[in-house]
Amino acid sequence: MPADVQWHTSDPMVVTVTEGIVTATGPGNATITAHYEERQIAIPATVRIAVADTAxxxxxxxxxxxxxxxxxxxxxxxxxxxxxxxxxxxxxxxxxxxxxxxxxxxxxxxxxxxxxxxxxxxxxxxxxxxxxxxxxxxxxxxxxxxxxxxxxxxxxxxxxxxxxxxxxxxxxxxxxxxxxxxxxxxxxxxxxxxxxxxxxxxxxxxxxxxxxxxxxxxxxxxxxxxxxxxxxxxxxxxxxxxxxxxxxxxxxxxxxxxxxxxxxARVMRSPFIDTTAPVIDQYHHPDDITIEGTVHTADNDPTDTLRVSVESDAFWGWAPVTPAGTFEIHLPADSSGRALLSVHTHDAEPCRWLGYAHTDGTLTTLAEHAATIDIAGANLSGLEVTLPATVNAMCAGTRTIGGTIVDPDGPVTDIWVTNYASDWHYSDDGSFELDLPTFGAGPATISIESPDCGFLGLYGPNGFTTDWDTAVGFWTGGVDTAGVVVTLPATVDELCARQATG
Known part of the structure; x- marks a missing residue:
């Protein structure tokens, strides 16, 4: 092969080419072009992920x-x-x-x-x-x-x-x-x-x-x-x-x-996303800031099956956890604001997301109970998360979500609560506990229904909403969800009366 052949790839995330040697770097389609003197040839290249049976x-x-x-x-x-x-x-x-x-x-x-x-x-x-x-x-x-x-x-x-x-x-x-x-x-x-x-x-x-x-x-x-x-x-x-x-x-x-x-952040929780993939160096930039920390597991559970992500409305990033329990997430240099830390696994199908880092250092599935980290365009280190049990234990069995329903007069009695996906609960004292859907089935919403007039509303960002688009969705994680407070804006009788009058 002539030494002065010039090689080019249209997408180095799919294939790279060096002196005519093509290396696959990830799934996708790309075009490899060779230039020699006044001649040019373009060859399409496709890289596909191997067949898998499930997920x-x-x-x-x-x-x-x-x-x-x-x-x-x-x-x-x-x-x-x-x-x-x-x-x-x-x-x-x-x-x-x-x-x-x-x-x-x-x-x-x-x-x-x-x-x-x-x-x-x-x-x-x-x-x-x-x-x-x-x-x-x-x-x-x-x-x-x-x-x-x-x-x-x-x-x-x-x-x-x-x-x-x-x-x-x-x-x-x-x-x-x-x-x-x-x-x-x-x-x-x-x-x-x-x-x-x-x-x-x-x-x-x-x-x-x-x-x-x-x-x-x-x-x-x-x-x-x-x-x-x-x-x-x-x-x-x-x-x-x-x-x-x-x-x-x-x-x-x-x-x-x-x-x-x-x-x-939402897609990463899906059982259909292969989180065994490595972070590719092409996604890192010399000016990136880094978020570093340690994950502690129970009973010497291995940590190299874990992934950690940083989530906010303005930025997102993830990194694998090393066998030593450490992680280093790269974010763009201009990342700024409050964020949550999430822990994921790829070792217990279809379980993926384990939860947010809690203010007490363990895990929670409630964002309002999660510890926030302040990203201010600078490196951050020393973060620590402790898993409350082994991954297999957290991914086994049925997870629940529980809390209370209150109105301006206090706890609500004679009310139905449902997540539609897997469970209904009748409450005569304002408390409730529901089974969550199986791992990977997507977020569940909490709906409040009166025996007299039916649907009243949903759990929302401020405790209540009637808009499905703004309802809070609960993902099944590695721990039970507790402490949800559904706050009705009026008594059940008043809400039913409003429905009757349109």
């Missing part, structure tokens, strides 16, 4: 009975998911989801294309059950379904509403996304070939569309499968919306959209 994303390519599978579409789906996998790895400083199999599983559904054009979500979900046990809200798999289906328009030609059986695809929810691509639409053929096109949907459009836009759509919907909601205020186009964030409209500028710090 993985599974991609299913489904077609109706009157359509055929296409290899170019199958390859497109595989390419897009690999690209999104690399995007999440870059956002999460080395962490990303694992894929069950590089090759999309295929499923021919029994109904024809017209059948799946209405009431599409449930019909597609039912149509693939003979191929695989597809469902959401599990800790075994995230399911992403790429289906060859055209959604019907209403009789007047409009997009229509979900509740009327229209516009039900290209959506994601916890653990499940169904995205449609029609082989009967020339625009999708252009997408598969990597060409730009104009996209129409019923009487809506046209919109500029591209391969990057389609990939951003997958990244957004996979965000939903990992438990991320839409950002508040964005559907209403309110000024407080961070429009370039992925879970707002950042999918439209992919790959330049981003996850917000609190979203990164």
């Amino acid at each position: 993985t994303l599974r991609l299913l390519y489904a077609v109706p009975s009157d359509r055929e599978f296409r290899d170019d579409y199958s390859e497109f789906f595989r390419h897009v998911v690999t690209d999104v996998q690399g995007w999440y790895r870059n956002q999460l400083k080395g962490l990303t989801f694992s894929v069950y199999d590089d090759n999309p599983q295929r499923c021919q559904m029994a109904g024809d294309s017209e059948y799946y054009s209405r009431e599409s979500w449930n019909r597609v979900l039912e149509g693939v059950q003979h191929c695989a046990p597809v469902e959401g809200n599990t800790t075994e798999h995230i399911w992403v379904l790429a289906v060859d289906v055209d959604m019907a328009c209403t009789p007047d030609g409009s997009v229509g509403r979900w509740e009327d059986g229209y516009n039900q695809l290209y959506r994601g929810s916890s653990g499940l996304a169904i995205l449609n691509h029609s082989t009967q639409d020339d625009g999708y053929d252009k997408m598969v070939r990597g060409e730009d096109w104009l996209w129409y949907y019923c009487d809506a459009g046209p919109w500029d569309a591209s391969l990057l836009l389609a990939t951003g759509g997958y990244a957004h919907e996979i965000g939903h499968t990992l438990g991320l909601p839409h950002l508040p205020g964005c559907n209403e186009w309110l000024p407080e919306c961070d429009f370039d964030a992925l879970m707002a409209y950042g999918n439209q500028i992919y790959p330049d959209g981003y996850l917000l710090p609190d979203e990164k």
